[in-house]
Amino acid sequence: MTDYAVDVRDVSVVIKGKTILSHLDLQVEEGSFHGIIGPNGAGKTTLFNAIQGFRKPTEGTIRVLGQSPYPRNLALLSQIGIQPQQSAFFPKTTLREHLRAVCAIQGAEHSTIDTLIEALNLAKAADTKVEKLSGGERQRLAVATAIVHRPKVLFLDEPTAGLDPEARYSLVSLLQSTNLLEMTTLYTTHYLDEAERLCDTVSIVEQGKILTTSSPSRLVAEADLGSTVILPNALHQADAVATLLGPDAVRVTKDGLEVRSHDTAALFARLAEGGIDTRHAQVHDGRLEDVYLQLTGRDYVA
Ligand SMILES: Nc1ncnc2c1ncn2[C@@H]1O[C@H](COP(=O)(O)OP(=O)(O)OP(=O)(O)O)[C@@H](O)[C@H]1O
Numbered sequence: 001m002t003d004y005a006v007d008v009r010d011v012s013v014v015i016k017g018k019t020i021l022s023h024l025d026l027q028v029e030e031g032s033f034h035g036i037i038g039p040n041g042a043g044k045t046t047l048f049n050a051i052q053g054f055r056k057p058t059e060g061t062i063r064v065l066g067q068s069p070y071p072r073n074l075a076l077l078s079q080i081g082i083q084p085q086q087s088a089f090f091p092k093t094t095l096r097e098h099l100r101a102v103c104a105i106q107g108a109e110h111s112t113i114d115t116l117i118e119a120l121n122l123a124k125a126a127d128t129k130v131e132k133l134s135g136g137e138r139q140r141l142a143v144a145t146a147i148v149h150r151p152k153v154l155f156l157d158e159p160t161a162g163l164d165p166e167a168r169y170s171l172v173s174l175l176q177s178t179n180l181l182e183m184t185t186l187y188t189t190h191y192l193d194e195a196e197r198l199c200d201t202v203s204i205v206e207q208g209k210i211l212t213t214s215s216p217s218r219l220v221a222e223a224d225l226g227s228t229v230i231l232p233n234a235l236h237q238a239d240a241v242a243t244l245l246g247p248d249a250v251r252v253t254k255d256g257l258e259v260r261s262h263d264t265a266a267l268f269a270r271l272a273e274g275g276i277d278t279r280h281a282q283v284h285d286g287r288l289e290d291v292y293l294q295l296t297g298r299d300y301v302a
Contacts, residue, residue, distance in 0.1 A: 011060030038205035081151035108149035136167035225286030
């Protein structure tokens, strides 16, 4: 018996001779909102499949609420919530009927449906047929479907994928502001800004391994990144900035020249002395994206 809601020990998954997960450890505290972040193909979905009992690990052990999820463990199924693929919706039912059907399948009370519809801002769409819902409404319905039976462990696999920025912002704000997600939540996303806002702990996954696990703020603090200064007007002065600050101190990005500093006042003084164009400069503190760059040597591409 373990104290963790999800406990993954030394798990490897090899598919057709290819190692997808490699000696991976993951301990998820009960009640936490734990983000699994990483680029395309890092192994996040494979990890979720293994934890949910859809795939047997080639090596290692997995426990969810103290039980083994594989082979499919029916006792565990009612205690976990999995956001369905949209193809698993009942298209001809209304949104409310769909949630009632899910409750019936799960043997759960209907009493939470109305609260959930309100909390996820779906009241206007409650009597609309599922096939007529907008993309954002469908994504919110997927979240509602995963939590309507009040699971103890919830899996959200890229709940904002494919949404336009406004719908993405709206769903993230809802997840953040409601107290719907009081259960242990495992959450994957391509968007580091989302992870930073929502998660109390994040694990960064890269090529089937977890590089690090910690709270977003601790990761940023421990990376000791200082501030990032973006100089949008100085792209033509990259060589001059490199001469002034050293070749490793400057990066060319799509937004402008990027310079790191622990003392931005001194940096701006030097740039001014060197005649560098600092108009419209933006300064921001370290973010998860910067931690990712430091850990992998590569820009994060969502
Ligand atoms: N059934 C399979 N057969 C062969 N290769 C697979 C299979 N499932 C996953 N892979 C490979 O394993 C790697 C990890 O895939 P996975 O879907 O777990 O990554 P991911 O981090 O979830 O990516 P994404 O963010 O794009 O969903 C990829 O290279 C993928 O092609």
